[in-house]
Amino acid sequence: MVVTVCARAPRSASPARQAVCDRDTLGLVMPVHLVQITDTHVVTADTDEVLYVDNNARLATAVASINAEPTPISAVIATGDLTQWGIAAEFAQLAELLAPLDMPVLPVPGNHDDRSEMRRRFPDHPWADAEHLSWVVVIDGVRIVGLDSTVPGEAGATFGADRERWLVSVLGTQHDGPTILAMHHPPFVTGIEWMDRSGFDALERFESVIRESGTVDRIVCGHMHRPMSAMVGGVVAEVGPSTAIHVALDLQPGGPKRVVRDAAGYRIFRVDGTAIVGHVRPVGTGESAFVPGWALAEEAAAAAVAEADR
Ligand SMILES: [Fe+2]
C-alpha cells in the first residue's frame, strides 16, 4: 500500500488551503523540506546503563528545534535505533518525546528496535504486507521508501531475497517525482572497522538493484552515529548525525572502540525539481545565528535603494 499525504494542510485546513495542498501532492510546488532524525536510542527512567549523554533530553531538544525551523517541514524520517532495547516502555517514551512534532513521523526499524513493538506503537503506518517493516509513503510529491534492513536479534544488516523482491517491485512502480530510500544500516563500508563489523551482508546485490532501477535519488541511513556519505549504485548515500552519543572518527585499521560527545543533530533535505540538498542542523550546543556587521550594512544599503526607488 502506498499512502499519499499532504503534510502542509492541517486536519482543519480550509478548502482553499486544501486546494494548495492538492497541488503540492502532485509535486507541482517545490521545494519540499524533509527532516531525518536517527539513532535516538530512547530510554526509560529505569535505565541504569551508562549512556554518556542524556538521550531523551537531546531528542527533546531536537524536536523543539525541528518545530522551530523557519521553513515548513513536511515529514520527519526516523531511520532506526529509535529505542535503546526495543521494549514497550521505551516505545511509549519515544511516542511522548515525538508527540510535539507538527508533522508526520515515518519510522524505519533499527537493530535496537523490536518489530512487533514498532508495529504496535505506529499502528496506522502503511507497513508492507510482509514480515519485515518496510513501507512506501508519498509526501508532497516526494516518494519515500522505508526499507527494513534489520535481522531480528542481530546487529548487522541483510538484503535478503524477501527485501530484494519487495524493493525491486516498489522501485519499478511509476512515480512522477523524486524518490528517497531510507534505511537503518548504511549500504557501504565506512572505514570505522568496529562499526563495520555490524555492516551489510549483500552490498553488491543491493548496489545493482539501485543502479538497475535508476529511480532512487538519495539514500538516507543511520546506525553509524556520525554523519558521512558515499556513492552507492550511482546514488549519494548519507548517514545522518545521531541525536544520542556519536562514534569517534578513527579510520585506522583495527582502531579502538571510542565514542564522542559531538553535538546532537538532524538532517534537513531540501528537495526541488532538480536536486536534493542535504544539510545538517546541530542542536543543543553552540550559539544561535546572528546578523554580522557586513550583512547589516548590505541590508541597510538595499533598503536605502528601495526607499529611493519609491
Ligand atoms: Fe544506533
Ligand SMILES: [Fe+2]
Ligand atoms: Fe544500529
